[in-house]
Amino acid sequence: ATLPYSNLGGLGDFSTMNQTFVMTTPFFIKGGDDKYPPQGIYYKDVGRQRIEDELGMATLIPFDLYVVNLTEYVPNNWFRSGRSASASPNVTGDLGLINLADNQFCAFKYSFVSQADGEPYVINQPFSFFLFDFDTGVDEGLLTEYTEVCGLDPANPYDLSETLYAPFVQSSIEAIELADAADGTKCFRFFATQPGTGENNPEFASDIFMPLAEMTPFTITNVLPNLLRLNFVSGLSGFILEYQITAAQDVGSSGRNFLFTGYALPRK
Template identity: 45%
Template sequence: DTFLEQSPFAISENVDKNNPPQGIYYSGVGTELLHALDQGEVSTQHFDLYVVNTSRYVPRLSLRNGLKEGVGDFAVINLADDQSCTFSYSFVNPESGELYKLSQNYTVWFVDIDAGQDGSLTESIQVCGALQYSLSDDVYGVKSSIKVMALDGPGCYEFTATEFGTGDNNPTLASEIFLPLEQMDERTQNDVLPHLVALTYPAGSSGFDIRYSISAAKFPGTSGRNFLFTSYTQASKSTIVPCFPLPPPFPPSLPAQAPVAALPTDCEQLRQINALITDVFLDFTESRLVYNNLGGLGPFVNDTFLEQSPFAISENV
């Protein structure tokens, strides 16, 4: 309720508490470091993230929406089997409640893209407007399990799971995947990396749309899966040893390139990681989940946010 009453987002959206919006609001999740080239100074701009379904949303368990296990550094959207849903991810200026345009490219990582037994519960995601994508082949030299298909439209792709996976192969912390390969444990290398995709979006955007899909379970309507997403944090960037940069890579091939015969050297691999890192960070451990009502299904609505948030007021909610 406090969010609905006080949040600039809710205020700017003119939110009606009797008909609260359908979405998840992560407060304080984003940071962009802005460089003044003529003066060599760096300023900091914080931003929030609002995720809302733009088509009919059917979860298996909406209580899982928000943050992984309620506290983790992965954001989560739960979806029932035999369902598809499109979501809009919007960056928000927390002071004005208006959309915030990033001044540089940014990368969002989607992990744990896998399937159930015999092709059931197969996860896929569709995007458009991506500047590029990167699989485990490209970043780590580890064979990816994800099938990639180019779709009509600029930067449009579909990524589909091809290998079985359960909750046992979920990463525990985002920091586990932002390391040189030789510093990762065997489980991360074998069970986590092959199931991820990193999507890079161009500067000047205030968000992106994505469509999540899950094929039917053996008994349709009885199961579901979680879609996990994260990004770099300032802390994870500080753990990466820089290498001399290489020229920007050409767009990745379709499908992903075959794994290299030998693992890349430290510096070669770090160049691949560094190529995806800009001064845009999403840190879900530092964020506050102030509103969680995706699809109007809860688990909680914050009336104060709807009444006082600049975002809600600007949106005339």
């Protein structure tokens, strides 16, 4: 995926806001974001869906992703939001990223977008969405990351690393089941239980989607325990994730990054 536009919460600047892209992209032309300039993050080419016609001929349809905050967005470092490679001049990576200040809560809407006409794009099969780097601060109860989500598959709503990589990895994430959504899908709240810093952040999604035997020791030890796979039902054109971070020792002085991606092929 590429990142042609980033202005989450209206906090971007000219270096992250490609106005030419806005003026030529169907989603924005049709008022996909009713604010101007648009106040979200646009990821282009996040996926391709295989569609078969009546004769069994398959076509791969590309689609995009737009992320916007539904409640007040208060980051610690706004310029980090977008993609992990944009977090620092010395950082590489292709993961999606949202930065949030400590002692803050924010709900975000993730919407799939048709490249062809800018309309909501429906995923006609079950799909998974991955979150990484769920951890806490060094001091107990401080800088703890939480997320809450609905729309999950009743048969298998989520997977932790201890399920995906049993018996070699133990997850550091806890899950609490909430009341079902009105449509019968599952809702859960997840939270971190182990401390961590930016040093244990993954860089490339493709480094994780490979056989365990081919992963680096760093990935197995530092990345996998903090991994969460959300399994969504078919027929969705988006979902809402609520993020929360508890206070730092000095309230308002810090923050954390929420890293995410869909499935990616391993790098060659």
